Amino acid sequence: MTDQIGVALLAAGAGTRLKVKTAKPLIRLLGKRLVDFSIDAVESFFQQKSLKGKFGVVVGHQKEEVQGYLEERYAGKFSYPVQHQQLGTADALRSYFNDCPWAKDTEYTLILCADTPLLTPDVFEKLHTTLEEKKLDGVCATFSVNQPFGYGRIIKGSSGFRIVEEKDATDEQRKIKEVNSGLYLVKTDYVLRELETIDSNNKSGEFYLTDVFKEDGNVEAILFEDAQTFLGVNTLVQLEEARSVLNLRKIRSLQLNGVNFLDSKTCYVEESVEIEAGATIFPSVTLLGKVLIKEDALIEQSCVIKNAEIGNGTVIKAFSYLEDAVVQSNCAIGPFARLRKGTEVSDGVKIGNFVETKQAKLDKKVAISHLSYVGDAEVGENTNLGCGFITCNYDGEKKHLTKIGKDSFIGSDTQMIAPINIGDKVFVASGSTINQDIPSEGFAIARGKQTIKEGMAKRFLKGKFAIKK
Numbered sequence: 001m002t003d004q005i006g007v008a009l010l011a012a013g014a015g016t017r018l019k020v021k022t023a024k025p026l027i028r029l030l031g032k033r034l035v036d037f038s039i040d041a042v043e044s045f046f047q048q049k050s051l052k053g054k055f056g057v058v059v060g061h062q063k064e065e066v067q068g069y070l071e072e073r074y075a076g077k078f079s080y081p082v083q084h085q086q087l088g089t090a091d092a093l094r095s096y097f098n099d100c101p102w103a104k105d106t107e108y109t110l111i112l113c114a115d116t117p118l119l120t121p122d123v124f125e126k127l128h129t130t131l132e133e134k135k136l137d138g139v140c141a142t143f144s145v146n147q148p149f150g151y152g153r154i155i156k157g158s159s160g161f162r163i164v165e166e167k168d169a170t171d172e173q174r175k176i177k178e179v180n181s182g183l184y185l186v187k188t189d190y191v192l193r194e195l196e197t198i199d200s201n202n203k204s205g206e207f208y209l210t211d212v213f214k215e216d217g218n219v220e221a222i223l224f225e226d227a228q229t230f231l232g233v234n235t236l237v238q239l240e241e242a243r244s245v246l247n248l249r250k251i252r253s254l255q256l257n258g259v260n261f262l263d264s265k266t267c268y269v270e271e272s273v274e275i276e277a278g279a280t281i282f283p284s285v286t287l288l289g290k291v292l293i294k295e296d297a298l299i300e301q302s303c304v305i306k307n308a309e310i311g312n313g314t315v316i317k318a319f320s321y322l323e324d325a326v327v328q329s330n331c332a333i334g335p336f337a338r339l340r341k342g343t344e345v346s347d348g349v350k351i352g353n354f355v356e357t358k359q360a361k362l363d364k365k366v367a368i369s370h371l372s373y374v375g376d377a378e379v380g381e382n383t384n385l386g387c388g389f390i391t392c393n394y395d396g397e398k399k400h401l402t403k404i405g406k407d408s409f410i411g412s413d414t415q416m417i418a419p420i421n422i423g424d425k426v427f428v429a430s431g432s433t434i435n436q437d438i439p440s441e442g443f444a445i446a447r448g449k450q451t452i453k454e455g456m457a458k459r460f461l462k463g464k465f466a467i468k469k
């Protein structure tokens with residue numbers, strides 16, 4: 001079966017108004033790239049309607065980067081027609097038909113831009129149903145704005161409509177508020193025919209795709225209420241606007257599924273984040289990448305969580321930073337904790353303030369309550385690491401492992417020089433520097449002996465501390 005709908009995604013433009021080096025389709029947005037949003041919206045529409053479609057992404061400016069990224073993400077699914085010179089949107093569509101052999105055999109062609117990330121599947125659905133029900137040759141999505149500057153204006157005709165670009169419009173036409181969104185669904189044989197006649201006799205000297213629509217044609221402009229859906233990202237101001245809409249959409253869907261956000265406006269939640277019902281998210285929380293937060297977890301104010309899993313009933317206290325870490329159920333982490341790559345925390349663990357962990361496996365109910373560094377370590381069930389505990393894991397060249405058994409008590413301000421192996425039920429006295437293995441049930445103390453000289457303080461105390469007599 002041939003594809004029912006060919007998708008011409010126009011992504012050849014230079015995006016100069018953004019003033020950034022990154023190719024416009026590849027600008028980062030909510031954990032994805034700008035171009036991904038148009039693609040994902042079309043793919044959901046295809047899925048919902050059980051339609052078969054195929055994409056041709058028209059590339060030009062920075063084409064290697066754009067194609068390279070899309071090849072990686074969508075592996076072999078797309079064609080990449082090249083528009084060598086940006087001669088206008090009709091010329092871009094000609095490149096699509098010239099370079100995609102399958103495109104001419106499709107029934108319909110959906111034309112959209114790579115820089116409209118707020119489009120939703122229902123917009124495509126409305127275009128599709130109207131086209132089919134009314135047996136039209138083409139439809140164009142339009143919206144109304146008070147400041148139509150820059151957009152093509154919609155001029156209604158006897159049966160159809162045409163579009164006049166800003167530069168070519170008369171003063172009277174410029175007052176028209178219904179404008180072209182740049183999103184079209186057309187019958188493929190119709191648009192192929194019309195493309196042949198389009199010239200560049202206009203003020204820009206470009207080939208305008210908009211010229212396929214005629215006042216006496218069998219075409220219709222469909223007015224959509226929500227102009228924001230068609231927001232095009234041409235500047236970083238519009239990028240921020242798009243980001244805040246998408247962010248809020250994501251948070252609203254989580255809220256409606258039972259996630260309690262205390263202040264959604266201040267949180268940043270990327271598309272790939274999953275949160276289960278019953279979790280609570282305090283203000284100013286940032287959730288990035290592949291995050292899974294389970295039922296009844298609580299994330300307090302100003303935490304950053306990136307590619308991490310948080311178990312049922314776990315509390316991440318304020319100002320903690322977690323990255324590439326897994327924390328199981330009923331743990332208490334923070335405030336001000338930093339869990340780095342490879343941290344694996346079992347149930348009921350307590351990690352307190354100013355504790356940093358890296359490649360650390362902490363078994364059930366381990367407690368590290370204050371001011372510690374635990375790197376390249378395995379700590380057994382129930383073991384307590386006192387305040388100021390440090391693994392000396394790095395010898396200047398390599399990282400080494402510290403292994404501590406279960407039910408052990410490691411006194412405050414202890415350093416362990418790795419590689420080292422400490423048994424179960426061990427007691428280490430405070431202030432020890434441990435550089436030899438300790439067997440299970442052993443006691444170790446390794447600190448300088450204390451000496452007291454009575455009355456000698458006056459030799460050392462000076463200024464306001466001086467002992468006068």
Ligand code: UD1
Pocket residue numbers: 010011012013014058083085086087088089091092113114115150151152153163165179180181182207208209210232
């Ligand atoms: C276009 C429409 C205008 C509409 C507006 C909506 C035309 C002639 N005008 O104007 O009616 O109101 O969009 O935003 O189509 N592109 C290419 N190759 C080219 C030129 C453009 O691939 O040679 C791509 C761009 O990368 C972009 C899209 O086509 O994704 C639209 O081009 P742009 O120059 O932004 O058109 P507008 O002037 O905004």
Ligand code: MG
Pocket residue numbers: 232234
């Ligand atoms: Mg534009």
